[in-house]
Amino acid sequence: MQVVIDISEFSYLPAQAEVLGVPLPRVERLSLELPDGRTLSALRFGTESPQVTLLHGAGLNAHTWDTTALALQRPLLAIDLAGHGDSxxxxxxxxxxxxxxxxxxxxxxxxxxxxxxxxxxxxxxxxAAALAASRPDLVSEIIVVDITPGIDVTAGPAALRAFYEGPTDFATREELVDKAISLGFGGTRPETERGVFLNTRVRPDGRIEWKHHFAHLAAQALAAHDAGSAAVPSVLHETGWADLAEASAPITLVRATGGFVSEADADEFLRRVPAARAITVNATHNVQETAPAELAAVVSAVL
Known part of the structure; x- marks a missing residue:
């Protein structure tokens, strides 16, 4: 295991901690070489053995959890899934x-x-569900945030399609910030600038590109995928419900009022996973960014 520290990516954390009124823990980047030669990267908050592991959504990275992680004030890992962030x-x-x-x-x-x-x-x-099903020894509890198996998030709303269609590299980060704001993503300009900075990199030729592989696959995938088709979500539908059924750890579904999971979806989740519980929070799909304190409270309650 190698520990790699890049101070620049942590430059936003002091201000975030100050707004929350919490102390800033030690935060470091971890890097693990996988058996096939790939690298998996993560952020570790705190110096003690982690109690919580945070897994982001498609097109995001470990830094999407920064505010929630600070609000938790617990030792934890936030992992860059394969194809995202520094993985x-x-x-x-x-x-x-x-x-x-x-x-x-x-x-x-x-x-x-x-x-x-x-x-x-x-x-x-x-x-998280797949992990709990395959390695129950690693998981004490699962909190599933604004997703159920079978929901088609691959095509997304028209604004998301417009955001990822087109070029995959840009002259400046400001160009990406302007595009995100014009399509209604990212919140305030400083928040959008932070998100773009943490989710992009500068290529050797000076051009800016997204870190996550999804952006580079998106134009082709979005053009080929019919949002009403069951072809893509069927894969996750089949494996997701099976994984949830196999998981022995307690399960909580967090539904965002402005997210992807409808009340009917939540009811179906509880019907299929009767031992689970469901909590609704006033947030958008990225609950960890729009309701971090509320999500941190949900997590703290099971620790």
């Missing part, structure tokens, strides 16, 4: 839950000493 892209571009969970299991074997409360948002929630 390697997959050569087969298979970013479904079970392959992602296999990577996470190796990370928890390396970086933790006891079972984790695993909190997964969107794709991360399905990954």
């Amino acid at each position: 390697s892209w997959r050569g087969d571009a298979d970013y479904t839950a079970r392959p992602l969970a296999a990577d996470v299991a190796l990370a928890l074997d390396a970086w933790t000493t006891h079972p984790q409360v695993v909190v997964g948002q969107s794709l991360g929630g399905l990954t």
Whole structure:
């Protein structure tokens, strides 16, 4: 295991901690070489053995959890899933839950000493279920944030399609910030600038590109996928429900009022997973960014 520290990516944390009125813990970047030569990257908050592991959604990265992690004030990991953040892209571009969970299991074997409360948002929630089903020894509790198996988030709303269609590299980060704001993403300009900075990199030729592989696959995938088709979600539908049924850890579904999971979806979740509980929070799909204190309270309640 190698610990890599990049001070620039942590430059936003002091101000975030000040707004929350909490102390700033030690935060460091971890890097794990996987058996196939890829690298899995993560952020570790605190100096003690992690109690919580956070898994982000598609197109995001570990930093999406920064405010929630600060609000929690617990030792934890926030992992960059394969193809996102500082983790390697997959050569087969298979970013479904079970392959992602296999990577996470190796990370928890390396970086933790006891079972984790695993909190997964969107794709991360399905990954958490796959992890709990395949490696129950690593998971003490699952919190699935604004996703249920079978929901088609691959095509997304028209604004999301417009955001990822087109070029995959840009002259400046400001160009991306302007595009995000024009389509209604990112909140305030400073918040959008932070998100773009943490989710992009500068290529050797000076051009800016997204870190996550999804952006580079999106134009082709979105053009080919009919939002009303069951072809893509059927894969997650089949494996997701099976993984949830196999999981022995307690399960909580967090539904965002402005997110992807409807009341009917939540009811179906509880019908299929009768031992689970459901909580509704006033937030958008990225609950960890729009209601971090509320989500932190949900997590703290099970620790």
